[in-house]
Amino acid sequence: MATRGNGPAPSKSTTPTAARKPPEMVSAPVAQPRAATDSLMPAGGSRPELSLRELDVIGVGTSVESGPTLQPPSLAGDVATAVGAVTATWQYNKTVVATWSINEPRNAFMSVQGLGWRKLYNASDGAFVSLVFLATQARQTGRPISFREEPDGMVHEIYLW
Numbered sequence: 001m002a003t004r005g006n007g008p009a010p011s012k013s014t015t016p017t018a019a020r021k022p023p024e025m026v027s028a029p030v031a032q033p034r035a036a037t038d039s040l041m042p043a044g045g046s047r048p049e050l051s052l053r054e055l056d057v058i059g060v061g062t063s064v065e066s067g068p069t070l071q072p073p074s075l076a077g078d079v080a081t082a083v084g085a086v087t088a089t090w091q092y093n094k095t096v097v098a099t100w101s102i103n104e105p106r107n108a109f110m111s112v113q114g115l116g117w118r119k120l121y122n123a124s125d126g127a128f129v130s131l132v133f134l135a136t137q138a139r140q141t142g143r144p145i146s147f148r149e150e151p152d153g154m155v156h157e158i159y160l161w
Helices: 052-058 125-141
Strands: 089-094 096-101 108-112 116-120 145-149 154-160
Touching: 096 125, 108 125, 116 125, 125 145, 125 154
Parallel strands: 116 154
Antiparallel strands: 089 145, 096 108, 108 116, 145 154
């Protein structure tokens, strides 16, 4: 039999087609999902050991009960503190008795017991939405707030405990 090119001529199989066995299937190893902390492990696979002091420094709670550790500032009654004409005025331990808004961009007020209506800071969407949320939460729960008014006549910060 004549062949073209180099190499031997292909041999004809004497085994019928139906009797041939399929080639062995080799399954590839399936990757197991990794925990989120596995990507932080060193290449050797051992986890670093940290002392309690190191854990405390990086902010990992070591106690069973974890909760807020910051307490509200000591309140000196309902006295407003004004440092000067150019600086902000802080109001402490005040109650929001009403909120008001209208279908206009960034236009909302809160009514503070004993002080009247105060406009909420409206220079950015994020600040405005956060202040409206805090004012309405204070109104809904009846919790006292501390807030800062700037010389522009708007409330720029609210602390709700």
